[in-house]
Amino acid sequence: MEKKPLGVLAALDAAKTQWYHFTAVVIAGMGFFTDAYDLFCISLVTKLLGRIYYTDPTSPKPGSLPPNVAAAVNGVALCGTLVGQLFFGWLGDKLGRKKVYGMTLAIMVFCSIASGLSFGQTATGVISTLCFFRFWLGFGIGGDYPLSATIMSEYANKKTRGAFIAAVFAMQGFGILAGGIVALIVSAAFDHAFHAPPYAVDRLASLPPQADYVWRIILMFGAIPAALTYYWRMKMPETARYTALVAKNEKQANEDMAKVMDFKPDEAQEQEKVKTNTASNQFGLFTREFLKRHGLHLLGTTSTWFLLDIAYYSQNLFQKDIFTAIKWIPPAATMNGIHEVFKVARAQTIIALCGTVPGYWVTVALIDWMGRKKIQLVGFIGMTVFMFALAIPYHHWTLEGNHVWFLVFYGLTFFFANFGPNATTFIVPAEIFPARLRSTCHGISAAAGKAGAIVGAFGFLYASQSTDPAKVDKGYSTGIGMKWSLIVMGFINLVGFCFTFLVPESNGKSLEELSGENEAEEEAKGGRDVSPV
Template sequence: MARQERRAQLQVLTTLDAAKTQWYHFTAIVVAGMGFFTDAYDLFCISLVTKLLGRIYYTDPASPDPGTLPPNVAAAVNGVALCGTLAGQLFFGWLGDKLGRKSVYGMTLLLMVICSVASGLSFGSTPNGVMATLCFFRFWLGFGIGGDYPLSATIMSEYANKKTRGAFIAAVFAMQGFGILAGGIVTLILSTVFRKAFPAPAYLVDAAASTVPQADYVWRIILMLGAAPAILTYYWRTKMPETARYTALVAKNAKQAAADMSKVLQVEIDAESEKLDEITRNKDYGLFSSRFAKRHGFHLLGTAATWFLVDIAYYSQNLFQKDIFASIHWIPKARTMSALEEVFRISRAQTLIALCGTVPGYWFTVFLIDILGRFAIQLLGFAMMTVFMLGLAVPYHHWTTSGNHIGFAVMYGFTFFFANFGPNATTFIVPAEIFPARLRSTCHGISAAAGKAGAIIGAFGFLYAAQPKDKAHVDAGYKPGIGVQNALIVLAVCNFLGFLFTFLVPESKGKSLEEMSGEANEEETTGTSANANAMQPSGLEMV
């Protein structure tokens, strides 16, 4: 039986839901988005310089692949920031619900600035000492980055109107694509400048040995430049008012919420303190309560599982593009070129993929998510990622022997396109929309942390799984993995499982945050009913 009655909603929240797109929306997108620009730059730029680190600190003339970092060192350098990110998502997600979104938002940015600079200043008297220092600072860099996920998503969802909320949150996340692209462009420029300014001495006949001392500055500058966009937006973060939904529904200060949003929206809004008491009465159940489990237990399982599965594939692809490109001979063997030449070729390949596949995918989501809905885009993305992964893996020997680099790159680019026009974006958006305000940041942090657990599995697992199996590498002491082909098949299976888990996640298109979370309903419904509600036309509730 359907029912039309609803608990009366606060004017400040209904005004936010119905607000036309205004300047403050774009300000919030830029301020929150630049945090994600920084996050992506810092997380993914390490993949551009790991080969250079190997050339500088671990050159072994006897190795078939000179300068490659030892697998354990490579795993630590690539994965330690992800471990910090996971911890930061859980901690700052919880803190955002306890202290407020705004008060925690500046902490994460300052931590990112300090640790970006410190990463580039890594020191040590031995190669392992330098790598240990780098890993230390990158862990805390990741910790700050982790806080940006739940806070940026929650702030944008609570500022937005319900008609274009998906596009606004997606636009914040889309800055991740520009961060990845910027990392590639910065590396291209620096490697070109240093290559021309400091050419290898003519007496070095072996290109693999031609690592000029100045190359050590390249990776340090690349890492330190990650602090620049964060510094530029710190002032504006401190000036953002606390979201009205936190102030009203969590802090229970209707007067302050109305005053803050009256300034932002430039309209008169009544405080409605008595109505706030009525709305929030009996709504204080916790994360581990039976009421939360009944209403949102399957939702949290769905958002966490889908994010976990997509990140296994997405981070494996991003962090180890260079290894995949080398396996199909798109990037020549390391022994045939200098260290700076290798950095240039790796960054050129990754920039091309980002420009043609990664960035367009994000913006397709921005433009279409409030038309097609989150559910359809996520299903489409997982399905197409599965298809294109299998298209790379099944005829893998064709790609490695035919020399058809363009065909491989096109299909590989499509996996990134449908990751971002798909689950990589929607898994970020949905957890910020479907949970109660007092647990929204925490639940987003849990979902995001599950994603980073997947990223860690992808970073460490793919590194070892894709170790070459040829005789030269085995004779040099490398433990062979399952190979790139089988690793790609495993990633395809992960995408298919993500497709299935998507059915646990409700559609939130066109609904207010309070409708999705149950905070606007007269009675709490069970988790099963909540899923049914998500499929009903706006204005109806099932009992």
């Protein structure tokens, strides 16, 4: 029997942009705002943690986190995120998107507060507690990736679906920016209030006891946007595509969508269409039929996200080390600990304003015009070019007077990451897989990305370590490790460009057309095209 599109799904695909679309962007996007804040705010305070807990009282130099401790503090949330993406992605397909959507926020609120309250009698105790709560914070963050992407893709119409999913993800840029702004405000307030002298003037007074409040307040602030969003997230109805195609109750899907959107599907023979559309398309994940239809697609989404995040998270988590290496942030011994937080936050805020945030919103503006694949290809090439431009003449950039151009090129790598694969790797997995596997496959793709982030977080930390003790004593890296780290990341981006050709173009097509859930109809029209190239 020929399959026909369900009335509610056809109505959603053709629906005009309405107020609820924007409401859904804000509700889902605030989760990503919180995700980005929580993941990246740790990089603002790691130098302060080193001063507070690892300064040797007998040494004239400020302390820093040992490499293994720094790797754990920066990377443990990413490990939790990976686990959360797999778990909540699977759960979202089993129980429905809405039922598990609030769980992620509740975990994030609790663990953000708990991270700031990390306790212990020793440095090891405090850092261990911090890592424990940040793992579970990452677990909650991980759930937001597949659920937010899937929910937005299933609400949107096919004409502007890319822009709406990209807008949800673009809130990540505002989260990164907010992290810098909050750190600026908190550090400036404490620095002004307690008048801590430069480190070289008075080693002990340069880190007053109040410095311990600074990093805790910055980490706990992430609970506020998550808590404010919880009520509205619980008010969202289940998506019509899940209710109709997975739960097989189109009547309920119609009722749910009618509460929030203005559309009138043709309800004639809808239950018969549900039976027809779902009966012959029930292959499971990693079955032979799934691999035949979507195996290359899943390889494309996982590989590109993995490769992108190696470079992207290395850049984000270790901006402070790069800025110190090019001498844009003064040596630690010349300033007090709170003022160092201010300097790091200022640098990261400038990069976010000039490169990170604009890249996200250029994607929102152009994605439904250019298409996903073109933007991803352009992004990978842009990142490759500018990383090589930073790395090859690296010693030139460390000279006084050349810092501005380094920052311009460095900001452009973030621009092309976000006007490129950092956005598209999030969007495409939410579009090309069947409804009953959509959240799971997005979770797998996102988890592959976090595996890349973990490689980047741990690998970059060790690869960029200085090998010149004399310059380490002065607070600088030689740039040998940093230079080759940037070159490696450039080549990784080039490989990501190649793997992009495995990903299908999803622009302008319905979700059912892309996933094959109405393939009989498409065959009657002359065939279904979801080929990788």
